[in-house]
Amino acid sequence: MVAILPELRRPARLEGDRSHRARRLGLVLALVLVAVTLASLGWGASGTSLTRAVSDLAAGRALAVQDRVVLMDIRLPRALMGIFVGASLAVSGAVMQGLFRNPLADPGIVGVSSGASLGAIVAIVLGSALPAGIAGFLGWYLVPVAAFCGGWITTILLYRIATRRGRTSVATMLLAGIALGAIMGAVSGILVFRASDSELRDLTFWGLGSLAGANWPKLAAAVPIMALALVFAPWLARGLNALALGEAAAGHVGIRVQRVKNLAILTVAGATGAAVAVSGGIGFVGIVVPHLLRLASGPDHRYLLVNAALLGAVMLLIADMVSRTIIAPAELPIGIVTAIMGGPFFLWILLRNRGVLDL
């Protein structure tokens, strides 16, 4: 009886298999996201408190007008925007790193965000020149869709330039990103000159990177694109895992490489484009989040992509709380917060990988 007991025990876990750790991490991150979302709803410049609102609702009383406006029209859309933008930026980073087989690829660094910005600026400045019918039809969608197109074209250009005979050169990718970023920046600059005063105001607010403009119509326009990209991303996981072996080897294990690459580019463009369109230049989320997760539970994209969405949302909500309280009642653009946290982190990754990455 005793002798067969060991046989009944579950077989020992495979050493080097980190999937259980990654799953547990995902669960923890989901709980943290719930907590941070509640904190974000309850925390702000006005005196509205979430507990008071909840106790009002529980007691069957209608919310005070001010509480309702603050919660439903300001904090809730802003929190949702933070969640979707953070998740989109982190997932774009992870997908792009998988596609380029390089932990330094990030939509912000290699110019995809600049491309998306250019698309958005074109829409803001030239949108008024569109026939009223078309502009009316596109409505709030005009800027996100234009940003998506800008990001998409940039990603394709970048991949074409940096990849030769199935191999992606890191140096070429980074340098091409700088060049493309400069060109996009210049074209954006020319458009800014053409802009009217009110358009200029829109551009300035938007370019600093902020969730302050979050409202329901903007959400309704951008969230479908981001949600589609986020739902799509996990389907790429096996393909991106195999791509880590190189394009040829990925084909040998049965991956349709070209299809994975096309979908990855669309995902990056969709998520980055929509996020940039509604929140401007928020940097470094796409590089910090996947890197931390790889350290914690390994690079398996089946878990990395899901966990990146969760951690990206958590980090952006925290950064947003910092941005709107640190110099309250004024607000620090969130792009500045993420850059102050992310810039040094990026340098740290660079130093750690100096020997490994053949730059």
Added chain:
Amino acid sequence: MSLIAAGIHVSLGRKEILHGVSVEARAGEITAIVGPNGSGKTTLMRCLTGELACRGRITLDGRDLAAMPPEEQARRRGVLPQAAALSFPFTVAEVVRIGLEARGERADGLVPAALAAVDLPGFSGRLYQELSGGEQQRVQLARVLAQVWQPVDAEGPRWLLLDEPVSSLDIAHQLTVMRLAADYARRGGGVVAVMHDLNLTALFARHLILMSGGRVLRQGRPDQVLTDETLSLAYGCRLRVNTAPESGIWVLPHAAA
């Protein structure tokens, strides 16, 4: 059951690399592709794996390779690449699993067995990037092995296509890998390997394809291909082929030109 290439032409840019190559490899034995640098060995291998588009026809056990979907190809044959740098910090276990998981199969039970087969027992928790070149090459072989673990399945033989499988291995592990390949073939699988070491080739391969200048100079049994004149012609240096009673054929270079 065989892997057949018929009339293969490959051009990269304006230069033709393979000029009408026709070869056959049979399941149940090791076929070695040998020849000097730049003779087209790896290009031929990349055609056989389906990686490189080429003019001509390649059939795997009677089926047109170009018409086989990638998932199907992956079930029929595993491919060991020449070099494999990995961009992210995967553990050895995670690398070995990738091949099977790419088409949605679980492989946890196979990982320790595949690692034991390439003499890396207990390595499954190590980080791939921290291994030596020879160890990485053997991890890649374990991955390929896990992908086509049974040499024969209901649909027929499966194939190992190995591009220089022993290039960065010490002599003991060269033998480990070649014995593993020979065992795979003995159990009914097919093995095609690009080789540089003629003596190791003579020891293990039953069918040789000697390439030179993008053409097949000769193919056949080791004693038909490994002759003084043929080798000296192919490699452009004086080589002497000897036979020893126990070990069979061995090739000796001349010190003087």
